[in-house]
Amino acid sequence: MLVFYEVTQACGLVCKHCRACAQTHSLPDELSTEASLGLIDQLSKFPSPPMLVLTGGDPFCREDIFQLIEHAKRVGLETSITPSATPLVTNGAIGRLKQAGIHRMAISIDGADAETHDEFRGFEGSFERSFEILREARRIGLPTQINTTLTPGNFGQLDAMAEMFSELEIVLWSVFFLVPVGRAESATRLSPDDYEQAFELLWQQSQRRSYLIKTTEAPHYRRFAMKKQREAQAAGDDSTEKVKPPFQASGINDGKGVMFVSHNGEFFPSGFMPIRSGQYPQENAVEVYQEAPLFKDLRNANRLEGKCRQCEYRTLCGGSRARAYALTGNPFSEEVDCAYIPPSQEASLDNSSDSNCDAQ
Ligand SMILES: C[S@@+](CC[C@H](N)C(=O)[O-])C[C@H]1O[C@@H](n2cnc3c(N)ncnc32)[C@H](O)[C@@H]1O
Numbered sequence: 001m002l003v004f005y006e007v008t009q010a011c012g013l014v015c016k017h018c019r020a021c022a023q024t025h026s027l028p029d030e031l032s033t034e035a036s037l038g039l040i041d042q043l044s045k046f047p048s049p050p051m052l053v054l055t056g057g058d059p060f061c062r063e064d065i066f067q068l069i070e071h072a073k074r075v076g077l078e079t080s081i082t083p084s085a086t087p088l089v090t091n092g093a094i095g096r097l098k099q100a101g102i103h104r105m106a107i108s109i110d111g112a113d114a115e116t117h118d119e120f121r122g123f124e125g126s127f128e129r130s131f132e133i134l135r136e137a138r139r140i141g142l143p144t145q146i147n148t149t150l151t152p153g154n155f156g157q158l159d160a161m162a163e164m165f166s167e168l169e170i171v172l173w174s175v176f177f178l179v180p181v182g183r184a185e186s187a188t189r190l191s192p193d194d195y196e197q198a199f200e201l202l203w204q205q206s207q208r209r210s211y212l213i214k215t216t217e218a219p220h221y222r223r224f225a226m227k228k229q230r231e232a233q234a235a236g237d238d239s240t241e242k243v244k245p246p247f248q249a250s251g252i253n254d255g256k257g258v259m260f261v262s263h264n265g266e267f268f269p270s271g272f273m274p275i276r277s278g279q280y281p282q283e284n285a286v287e288v289y290q291e292a293p294l295f296k297d298l299r300n301a302n303r304l305e306g307k308c309r310q311c312e313y314r315t316l317c318g319g320s321r322a323r324a325y326a327l328t329g330n331p332f333s334e335e336v337d338c339a340y341i342p343p344s345q346e347a348s349l350d351n352s353s354d355s356n357c358d359a360q
């Protein structure tokens, strides 16, 4: 299970797609140090302790960030951090992260060249800074991850990015598929067919890279990867052994193995799904995750609607609940950006076109 704690909404960058609508200063209702420590205590009480991701905004905009990391370590939480690539991430600060007990640092890179990335992040020099940070982490032995948000603007650079990242000895490449929330509300998304093409490229890359590849807010990659694995098995030769299974936290989705706590302590199924389900400290994080009706419904594949309801992959995939909500206002409606038509729906489409023929 992953718990994302948005320690602040402050950030020095101004990405056009930012779900948090991050801005330069901390908001007045940001949880205090004391409250944040209490929240971390509470998160450590899950029956099986989650992986804590300290995110933002830019977590480095909080002066007490090392105190929070040390506390998370003390209470037994494995912790990652996602700083924004700004001058705040000095070599000294990267060293302190390791000392304080951070398990992994994730840095965003959104293009294969400075022009694409810097335009995306709204900050000249951000591309170079990201590489400097990742190289320093590699030098001191701090494990790293790269996050990339895929849009029509960088879609054509997927292979080039995969190649470029191999030099950095990262552990994981997480490819985010745009969710139209926050500043991305009216951003252009990839078409469903583009998703399938992206999945094919990611699958090919996952077979040849030493780092793992996962998708974020595109659970239908699991459907794609499972089909690929089955095809390899059906081929029946020794190729099956050579097929590397993709890294996918099995079946996790918004509210299902994922929880998000905002800068002011509100609980959400994910950072991309702004439906509030409680508030720290009035409510308890573990109880909200286990008992809140929205969270329970999101873990029930029978609540899905449209083609996701009819789909044989609904438990493994279920579509991005955040994108469904962003586009329709209904967190259970079908994933709009999926090209797959489940066989049962195909059959009913065939029947209805047959009956149309009969009518003519
Ligand atoms: C919320 S950010 C926080 C960490 C840090 N500020 C950063 O941008 O790397 C984590 C990841 O979410 C991505 N992201 C932000 N808004 C998004 C959106 N609307 N859709 C998909 N991914 C988004 C960012 O590009 C980043 O890679």
Ligand code: SF4
Residues within 6 Å of the ligand: 011, 012, 013, 014, 015, 017, 018, 019, 020, 021, 022, 056, 057, 058, 084, 085, 121
């Ligand atoms: S770096 Fe992250 S938090 Fe900052 S504006 Fe960009 S997406 Fe938002």
Ligand code: SF4
Residues within 6 Å of the ligand: 219, 220, 223, 307, 308, 309, 311, 312, 313, 314, 317, 318, 319, 320, 334, 335, 338, 339, 340, 342
């Ligand atoms: S139809 Fe829905 S459940 Fe099936 S693969 Fe597409 S997004 Fe996933």
